[in-house]
Amino acid sequence: MYRISDQQIDYILNDIGARGVEMESLQQNLLDHVCCIIENNLEENGDFESFYKKTIHTFYKDELWEIEEETLLLLTYKNYYTMKKTMIFSGSFSAATMILGILFKFLYWPGASMFIILGIGTSSLIFLPLLFVLKSKDRHQTKDKIILAFGILSGILLSLSILFKVMHWPYSMILGYSSVISIGLILLPIFFITGIKKPEEKINTITISIVMIMICGLWLTLIRSPKGTKTLNIKNTTVYLINEQIVTTEKNLCANLFKSDSIKSETLTLTNQIVKVCDQLKNSIILTETGVSKIPDDFDSKELYISDGGDGFDENQLAKIDSLVTLMKKYNATTNNNPLNKIIPPNEETDFAYKFYWDKHVEVLKNLTQIQLIVLQNERLQSSK
Amino acid sequence: MIYSSELIKGTLKTIVLKLLADNKKMYGYEITQRVKELTLDKIQITEGALYPTLHALEADGLVTTETEFIGKRVRKYYSLSPSGKNKTKEKVSELADFMETMKFLLDIKTKTV
Numbered sequence: 001m002y003r004i005s006d007q008q009i010d011y012i013l014n015d016i017g018a019r020g021v022e023m024e025s026l027q028q029n030l031l032d033h034v035c036c037i038i039e040n041n042l043e044e045n046g047d048f049e050s051f052y053k054k055t056i057h058t059f060y061k062d063e064l065w066e067i068e069e070e071t072l073l074l075l076t077y078k079n080y081y082t083m084k085k086t087m088i089f090s091g092s093f094s095a096a097t098m099i100l101g102i103l104f105k106f107l108y109w110p111g112a113s114m115f116i117i118l119g120i121g122t123s124s125l126i127f128l129p130l131l132f133v134l135k136s137k138d139r140h141q142t143k144d145k146i147i148l149a150f151g152i153l154s155g156i157l158l159s160l161s162i163l164f165k166v167m168h169w170p171y172s173m174i175l176g177y178s179s180v181i182s183i184g185l186i187l188l189p190i191f192f193i194t195g196i197k198k199p200e201e202k203i204n205t206i207t208i209s210i211v212m213i214m215i216c217g218l219w220l221t222l223i224r225s226p227k228g229t230k231t232l233n234i235k236n237t238t239v240y241l242i243n244e245q246i247v248t249t250e251k252n253l254c255a256n257l258f259k260s261d262s263i264k265s266e267t268l269t270l271t272n273q274i275v276k277v278c279d280q281l282k283n284s285i286i287l288t289e290t291g292v293s294k295i296p297d298d299f300d301s302k303e304l305y306i307s308d309g310g311d312g313f314d315e316n317q318l319a320k321i322d323s324l325v326t327l328m329k330k331y332n333a334t335t336n337n338n339p340l341n342k343i344i345p346p347n348e349e350t351d352f353a354y355k356f357y358w359d360k361h362v363e364v365l366k367n368l369t370q371i372q373l374i375v376l377q378n379e380r381l382q383s384s385k
Numbered sequence: 386m387i388y389s390s391e392l393i394k395g396t397l398k399t400i401v402l403k404l405l406a407d408n409k410k411m412y413g414y415e416i417t418q419r420v421k422e423l424t425l426d427k428i429q430i431t432e433g434a435l436y437p438t439l440h441a442l443e444a445d446g447l448v449t450t451e452t453e454f455i456g457k458r459v460r461k462y463y464s465l466s467p468s469g470k471n472k473t474k475e476k477v478s479e480l481a482d483f484m485e486t487m488k489f490l491l492d493i494k495t496k497t498v
Contacts, residue, residue, distance in 0.1 A: 009457045028452075028459045029413050029436050035458060036414035059432040067433045074441035 002042035004035050012052065019056075020065030030059070030067070080134070087130040094123035113167065120163040124156040143194060150187040154179045158219065168311060176219060184216045233305035236362050240306055241295060243369040250376040251275070257383050267382070270331045271375040274343075277324045278368040284317055285361050310361040318357070324371075325353040331375065343374050388428055397430065397438050399480050402465065402473040405448060410464040413439065439463060447472050 012034060016027050034055055042051045060066050101115030132152040139145045157179030164172030188209060195205030224232070258272065287293050290304040299305065313321065328343050329352075335342050344352050356364055393400075404416055411419070417430045442448045447469035453460045465473065 006457045025461065026436060026440065029439070029461055030432065031458050032412065032455070032460045033414045033432055067436055070433065071437040071440045074437045075444050
């Protein structure tokens with residue numbers, strides 16, 4: 001029976017490590033095993049090194065680390081199976097809800113946004129991360145894993161940014177830009193440079209790179225450029241200021257009517273109230289939009305704009321809208337028997353308030369101005385008769 | 386004749402569990418030698434199959450380990466945990482049942498009157 005020295009044990013352990021077995025307990029197992037074989041089969045004065053090499057070779061087909069790979073595979077197999085199932089399920093679920101969401105959206109049925117949120121949410125928060133975990137098993141090089149991670153992460157960010165955008169949730173633009181930047185400036189260069197070097201992946205690399213450029217390009221085409229947004233903001237704000245000027249002139253023209261016989265008719269009182277509530281609402285919206293209650297003429301240099309996307313109202317504003325709509329309905333009723341212009345088209349009377357609730361600030365401001373102008377002009381029409 | 390590794394692969398867990406049930410505690414090399422002995426060299430468990438299986442059994446909580454120093458190297462002894470004991474019975478009877486079914490399926494049933 002051969003006796004193995006401590007140096008030989010170190011030699012074997014080093015060799016096992018050098019052959020790619022990294023798990024300590026597996027190293028110890030293999031070490032003990034190979035030592036047992038040597039001790040039992042090598043003659044006392046036999047050649048240790050060549051016998052060891054022959055023995056260790058019987059442990060594997062191509063490489064020793066296959067044993068570790070097999071071990072890890074068995075250890076993760078259970079999770080692997082559940083993950084695979086969850087991935088397929090969540091993927092099918094998100095595809096199905098996505099299709100339903102789009103269908104509902106185009107048919108203008110209620111519930112569309114719920115399906116869209118579920119669809120995009122499931123795909124970006126469950127399906128894509130699982131896809132990464134499962135796919136990264138096939139990638140042995142760290143570089144490939146990083147590329148995959150970046151790709152999946154950018155995909156998640158991009159789909160979330162679109163979801164946030166359509167739901168009018170905050171930070172959608174930040175999400176979108178960070179995803180496009182990570183695709184365009186990090187993922188694409190690394191992917192292209194590593195892929196183009198391998199002859200067998202050349203065509204694949206080129207096509208996938210083109211697809212990535214197209215995705216970034218399409219997204220950037222869809223969004224407005226910062227300059228475009230500014231131009232639009234300036235336009236909106238200018239329109240508002242001009243409208244205000246017209247309303248002020250109209251108010252001045254009517255000033256005498258209000259002065260002379262203040263509570264002459266029911267419509268005059270209503271006109272007065274409607275104009276006031278409209279003013280209050282407008283000021284409140286301007287405060288929300290710009291942070292100041294009145295937009296100055298040099299708004300551009302102070303960067304005080306009415307934005308294109310602003311919407312939503314607080315409780316006070318909603319209460320104001322409701323009281324305005326009540327006044328308007330009353331006003332409409334009084335115009336039934338005379339040739340005055342109505343402020344609510346008759347077919348819209350039932351859900352007129354909703355038009356305000358869901359509209360953008362910039363549209364609501366225009367609407368309020370129109371209402372003020374109609375009632376004031378009505379007064380002048382009447383008085384001129 | 387040595388059985389093919391595909392045949393061994395599906396039954397290795399059961400073999401290891403049954404051996405541990407009969408022998409209290411064993412280490413890797415011992416397991417391979419015992420199987421060789423008992424089967425008259427017909428079944429030879431490879432290291433590449435045995436150790437992944439032992440690790441998986443350990444991760445599943447079916448076997449427990451204790452280590453012993455043999456000079457400078459460490460020997461890992463495996464023994465059944467309580468849940469491993471139940472699992473062994475389950476696996477052995479499953480395999481026995483499977484063999485019966487295979488006999489029937491492949492029409493090699495020993496002919497009895």
